[in-house]
Amino acid sequence: MNHPVRTSEEGLRADRVSLGIGGRILLDGVTLVPRPGETIGLLGPNGSGKSTLLRLLAGVLGPSAGVVTLDGSPLNRVGRRAVARRVATVQQHAHTQTELTVRDVVALGRIPHRRSWSPMTPDDLAAVTRALERTGLTDRADQSWHTLSGGERQRAQIARALAQEPGELLLDEPTNHLDIQYQLDLLELVTGLPVTAVIALHDLNLAAMYCDRLVVLKDGGAVAEGTPSQVLTPALIEDVYGVPVEVTPGSDHPVVRFLRRGSAPPGRTGPDRPPRAPDLPAGAAQERPG
Structure with a gap:
């Protein structure tokens, strides 16, 4: 997709950010400059720094070096309420012991726009209604949060x-x-929204299908950045994830196939090497019921 040209200070960006805790480097000199309306995928194994980078971008953590800015101003100068009006986050899991309806959960998103203890305004109510409609949850609005499936809970979090x-x-x-x-x-929902999105993902094929650009992290540093076709190569995937793969060019995006360890290279079988078992698509081992 085409994106408008942005100035060097527009939007949310991380400039050579690092973070160390307890003598351990969690993130080391990473730069991220999303373009307006772009979907960026953060890839890398567990512990590579994806969640840490997202927390820095959200202002939940402060970098020990470098800076995260919003329209050119460091986040700590913008103020938490102002940041919350511009930057929304969706975590892996959301739990609450409080009995809430879906509408109650979505209405939490209006807190940055309201004064403490003030009632919902017509603008607040309209924003909640639009969010429910956009995520297909209008018919679930008065249903208990605890009765939703995993996928519906994630949709409710996006609506919030x-x-x-x-x-x-x-x-x-x-x-x-x-x-x-x-x-x-x-x-499909996220990439169709009128926002700039940064998504940490494990599934390489989903990242290739839905992200405009990918940033790959390893041991806290960025080791690759570019379009899915530029980034998702067998050499890089094996270096970062430690697994052999085949990457097939597609009409819209590359397709990644994991190979069984010790299997014959493509086209090589013989009496001393059994035929290779069917390869699994990337991320298949991670699929669990929602």
Whole structure:
């Protein structure tokens, strides 16, 4: 997709950010500059720094070096309420012991726009209604949060984020533990929103299908950045994830196939090497019911 040209200070960006805790480097000099309306996928194994980078972008953590800015101003100078009006986050899991309806959960997104203890205004109510409609949850609005499926809960969290009316949306592995239908529905929803999105993902094929650009992290550093076709190569995937793969060019995006360890290279079988078992699509081992 085409994106308008942005100035060097527009939007949310991370400039050579690092973070160390307890003598351990969690993130080391990473730069991220999303373009307006773009969907960026953060890839990398567990512990590579994806969640840490998202927390820095959200202002939940402060970098030990470098800076995160919003329209050119460091987040700590913008103020938490002002940041919350622009930047919404969706975590992997959301839990609450409080009995809430879906509408109650979505209405939490209006907190940055309201004064403490003030009632919902007509603008607040309209924003909640639009968010429910956009996520297909209007008929679930008065249903208990606790009765929703995993995929519906994730949609409700996205609706809560949309009710904030953000310009930037940060999602930390939102497809984990969802079945295939919910994974696809959720990413179709996110990439169709009028926001700039940064999504941490494990599934390489989903990242290739839905992200405009990918940033790959390893041991806290960025090791690759570019379009899915530029980034998802067998050499890089084996270096970062430690697994052999085949990557097939597609009409819209590359397709990644994991290979069984010790299997014969393509086209090589013989009496001393049994035929290779069918390869699994990337991320298949992670699919769980939603």
